[in-house]
Amino acid sequence: MLRHTSLGAALCCLVIATCVVADEKPAHEFMTTSDKVKIHYLVAGHGTPVVLIHGFSGTAEGNWFLNGVGQALAKNHQVIAIDCRGHGQSDKPYDPAMYGDRLWKDVVELMDHLGIKRAHIHGYSMGGMITAQLLAHHPERFITAAFGGSGIRETDPKWVAKLPKDKEGSDPQEAEGRKKLAANPARDQKALDAVRQSFLARRQLAIDLAKIDIPVLAINGEFDAPNAKVTRMQRELKNFKSVILPGKSHLTAIMAGYIPALYIQTLVDFINANDPKG
Numbered sequence: 124m125l126r127h128t129s130l131g132a133a134l135c136c137l138v139i140a141t142c143v144v145a146d147e148k149p150a151h152e153f154m155t156t157s158d159k160v161k162i163h164y165l166v167a168g169h170g171t172p173v174v175l176i177h178g179f180s181g182t183a184e185g186n187w188f189l190n191g192v193g194q195a196l197a198k199n200h201q202v203i204a205i206d207c208r209g210h211g212q213s214d215k216p217y218d219p220a221m222y223g224d225r226l227w228k229d230v231v232e233l234m235d236h237l238g239i240k241r242a243h244i245h246g247y248s249m250g251g252m253i254t255a256q257l258l259a260h261h262p263e264r265f266i267t268a269a270f271g272g273s274g275i276r277e278t279d280p281k282w283v284a285k286l287p288k289d290k291e292g293s294d295p296q297e298a299e300g301r302k303k304l305a306a307n308p309a310r311d312q313k314a315l316d317a318v319r320q321s322f323l324a325r326r327q328l329a330i331d332l333a334k335i336d337i338p339v340l341a342i343n344g345e346f347d348a349p350n351a352k353v354t355r356m357q358r359e360l361k362n363f364k365s366v367i368l369p370g371k372s373h374l375t376a377i378m379a380g381y382i383p384a385l386y387i388q389t390l391v392d393f394i395n396a397n398d399p400k401g
Contacts, residue, residue, distance in 0.1 A: 147167065147194065147197070148167075149165035149166055149167035149184075149188060149193060149197075149202070149204070150165065150166045150167070151163065151165060151212070152164055152165070152166055153212075154232070154233060154236045156208075156225075156228075156229055156232050157232060158221070158225065160208050160213070160214045160216065160221065160225075160229070161213060161214045162205065162206065162208065162213045162214070162229055162232075162233060163183070163205075163206040163211055163212035163213045164183060164203055164204060164205045164206060164233060165183050165184060165187075165188065165193070165202075165203070165204040166201065166202065166203055166204075167188075167193055167194070167197040167201075167202045168196070168197025168198065168199070168200055168201050168202050169200075169201050170199050170200040170201050171199075171200050171201070171242075171243065171266070171398050171399065172200065172201045172202075172203060172234075172237075172239045172241075172242040172243070173196050173200045173201065173202050173203070173242060173243040173244075173245065173394060174203050174204075174205070174230060174233075174234065174239075174242045174243070174244045174245070175187045175192070175193065175196075175202060175203070175204040175205070175245055175246075175250070176204075176205060176207065176230060176244070176245070176246035176247070176249075176250030176251075176253050176254060177204070177205075177206070177207065177210065177211075177246075177247060177249070177250050178247045178248030178249045178250055178272065178377070179248060179249035179315070179318065179319075180210070180304060180305075180307070180310060180315055181210065181211075181247075181248075181249075181304065181307075182206055182210055182211035182212075182307065182309055183204035183205055183206045183211055184204075184211070185304075185307065185378075185379070186204070186247055186250070186377060187202070187204045188204070189379040190377065190378060190379040190380075190382045190387075191379075191382070191387060192377075192382070192386070192387055192390065195387050195390075195391050196390070196391060196394065199395060199398075200243070200394065200398075203233070203237065203239075203242075205229065205230060205233055207226055207229065207249070207250075207253070208221065208222065208225065208226065208229060209222060209311070209314040209315060209317065209318045210309070210314075210315075210318075211309050212309065215311045215313075215314035216314065216317065217313050217314060217317050218317060219317045219318075219320035219321040219324065220321070221317070221321075222317060222318045222320075222321035223321040223322075223324065223325055224256070224325075226249075226253050226256075226318075226321075227253045227256040227257050227260065230244075230253060230257060231257070231261060231264065234264060240264070241263070241264055241265060241266050242264065242265070242266060243265075243266045243267045243269070243394045243397070244257060244264070244265055244267070244268055244269070245268075245269035245270075245271065245390065245394075246269075246270060246271065246273065247270075247271035247272050247273065247377055248271070248272040248273050248373065249273075250271070250273070251270040251271060251272065251273025251274065252273060254268055254269075254270060254273075255270075255273075255275050255328055255330065256328065258330060258335065259328055259329060259330040262334075262335060262337070265337050266337065266397065266398070266399065267337055267338045267339065267340070267393065267394065267397045268335075268337060268338075268339045268340070269339070269340040269341070269342070269390060269393060269394075270339075270340065270341040270342070270352075271341075271342045271343070271376070271377060271386070271390075272342075272343060272344070272347055272373050272376055272377060273341070273343075273352060274341045274343070274349075274351075274352030274353040274355075274356055275328065275330065275332065275352075275355055275356050276351060276352060276355060277351075277354065277355045278327060278328075278355075282354075282355065282358075286350055286351055286354055287350045287354065288350070289348045289349060289350045289351060290345050290346060291346075292346050293346045293372045294344065294346060294370055294371055294372040294375040294381075296372075296375050296381055297346075297372040297373065297374055297375055300372075300374035300375050300378045300381060301374060303378065304374060304378070332355065332356065332359035332360050333359055333360075333361075335360055335361070336361055336362065337362065338362045338363075338364075338393070338397045339356065339360050339362060339363045339364075340363075340364050340365075340366070340389070340390070340393045341353045341356060341363075341364070341365045341366070342366045342368065342376070342386055342389055342390065343365075343366075343367060343368065343376065344367070344368045344370075344371030344372050344373060344375065344376040345367050345368060345369055345370065345371060346370075346371065346372045346373075347371070347372055347373045347376065349365065349367050353365045364393070366385070366389045368383055368385060368386060371383065
């Protein structure tokens with residue numbers, strides 16, 4: 124009973140703290156990549172860097188600051204939230220060849236631009252896919268890796284056949300969330316179609332999870348196929364934690380107005396607990 128009371132008090136404190144810093148606006152910055160694409164990003168707070176990567180058709184502001192995630196992390200960290208190319212205030216090429224591997228390479232170039240050698244890196248949905256690519260190509264750039272609405276799936280048919288069944292259903296507010304996302308004025312459908320085409324052309328992720336020794340977290344809604352996303356990670360990673368959000372679907376796990384306090388609390392606690400010492 125005492126443990127549940129303490130958790131409730133902690134969640135309450137987090138909500139209050141998030142409200143206190145909600146008026147602190149992140150700074151808007153831009154950089155130009157090596158292939159001449161202008162990238163917009165947001166910066167807030169001070170301390171060990173946390174790089175945030177939004178989902179497909181989302182934005183840095185919508186995925187991380189309208190819902191309070193960025194503000195909560197910025198209390199103790201420097202938060203850098205990128206608008207992926209094709210999204211938000213970044214350039215939006217219409218050529219699928221301008222996406223693909225460029226999505227994760229932009230994150231590396233942004234970190235280099237800011238002089239960041241290592242960071243906590245957290246991606247949601249498409250951002251999780253980008254995080255996985257970064258982990259495969261540049262594991263040395265991570266302090267921790269965190270996945271939201273995503274994970275690293277099974278590739279071996281033998282293991283795919285053994286996957287535990289995911290819970291069927293959805294959060295009844297999911298459809299409303301999709302309508303809100305589709306109404307985003309920063310949305311450019313032609314650019315998003317190019318991003319999607321680049322996904323279809325990508326090769327299967329080649330990564331040896333047994334060699335990953337940093338802490339890894341995954342947060343997924345119970346109606347967002349969590350078993351399919353994290354079972355391999357649970358089996359192969361040395362230091363892994365999976366958190367399931369009761370009653371949540373893909374968008375309602377992260378969008379402003381739907382995101383549960385548990386998402387923010389879990390992420391903040393994970394990053395705080397794994398900050399470099401000294």
